[in-house]
Amino acid sequence: MNTPSPDYLLGNTDEEHQRLIRQAKRIAPITESFFREAGIGPGQRVLDLGSGVGDVAMLAAKLVGPSGEVVGVERDTRSIARAIRRAADAGYHNVTFRQTDVAQISSYKPFDAVVGRYILQFLPDPVGVVRSLSKLLNPGGVVAFQEPCWVPFLQLCRDLPLWSAGASLIYETSHRAGVNMRMGLTLHKVFQEAGLPAPKMHMEVPLGNDPDFTRWIPDVLCAVRPQIEQFRLSLDAVGDLDTLPARLQKEVAASHSVVPWFGIVGAWSRTGTT
Numbered sequence: 013m014n015t016p017s018p019d020y021l022l023g024n025t026d027e028e029h030q031r032l033i034r035q036a037k038r039i040a041p042i043t044e045s046f047f048r049e050a051g052i053g054p055g056q057r058v059l060d061l062g063s064g065v066g067d068v069a070m071l072a073a074k075l076v077g078p079s080g081e082v083v084g085v086e087r088d089t090r091s092i093a094r095a096i097r098r099a100a101d102a103g104y105h106n107v108t109f110r111q112t113d114v115a116q117i118s119s120y121k122p123f124d125a126v127v128g129r130y131i132l133q134f135l136p137d138p139v140g141v142v143r144s145l146s147k148l149l150n151p152g153g154v155v156a157f158q159e160p161c162w163v164p165f166l167q168l169c170r171d172l173p174l175w176s177a178g179a180s181l182i183y184e185t186s187h188r189a190g191v192n193m194r195m196g197l198t199l200h201k202v203f204q205e206a207g208l209p210a211p212k213m214h215m216e217v218p219l220g221n222d223p224d225f226t227r228w229i230p231d232v233l234c235a236v237r238p239q240i241e242q243f244r245l246s247l248d249a250v251g252d253l254d255t256l257p258a259r260l261q262k263e264v265a266a267s268h269s270v271v272p273w274f275g276i277v278g279a280w281s282r283t284g285t286t
């Protein structure tokens with residue numbers, strides 16, 4: 013049975029887990045190349061924040077290899093149980109998961125890197141979390157986060173009414189639920205307020221037109237439907253969620269083009285060495 017997770021917008025249903033896995037598969041090359049650029053490599057001990065069902069932790073585990081170690085932190089019981097099963101099934105012996113809030117992590121053993129994907133946007137005090145976790149790093153340790161930027165997403169889909177309506181409804185629902193929808197570019201400020209050097213940053217905007225790509229909008233709308241209703245937002249502009257995937261795919265195919273996803277902003281920096 014699914015246990016509701018009232019503190020987290022997207023919940024922890026099996027459908028949400030499968031959506032996260034599909035999403036992780038699609039963006040894995042972007043995250044992998046970002047982690048390599050940030051300096052994640054063999055032998056390191058890495059802390060992954062907001063692990064979800066484990067994809068980022070497993071990706072980091074591949075990069076650090078058998079001589080390294082990854083500790084994934086996740087608050088939700090169902091998600092962490094799935095992350096543990098998936099890491100074991102995939103044969104990763106160098107990943108462990110801890111069930112805790114990212115604001116309450118302590119460690120007697122230092123880390124070489126702290127990483128996270130799509131987690132700071134959900135936190136009430138991202139600066140405080142990054143500051144306190146930076147203190148768990150060895151000198152010169154890496155801090156590397158990927159967070160969304162919605163500006164190109166909302167701008168680039170303006171000619172596609174249905175895609176645009178779906179993206180706008182997700183944006184509005186998430187915003188009202190307290191998600192920081194500007195976290196991508198805000199990383200620059202977050203790192204510095206947390207006492208880190210200004211991060212190196214870049215943004216990638218995935219584009220696509222196949223059904224696996226376009227189903228992201230209906231999948232997320234289904235996940236946040238309780239909040240859409242709670243905030244009394246209207247589904248009229250997107251219509252029936254059951255038929256939305258086919259209607260979206262038709263709209264995108266008729267455009268003979270590709271549609272955007274949100275921009276993935278990567279920011280990384282290193283703690284001081286003195």
Ligand SMILES: C[S@@+](CC[C@H](N)C(=O)[O-])C[C@H]1O[C@@H](n2cnc3c(N)ncnc32)[C@H](O)[C@@H]1O
Nearest residue numbers: 062063064067086087088112113114129130134
């Ligand atoms: C959008 S998912 C991202 C999962 C994973 N990082 C990925 O990219 O596939 C965000 C995850 O952060 C977790 N989370 C949110 N707030 C948290 C907190 N304060 N402490 C620990 N985990 C948290 C949620 O339960 C969820 O699993």
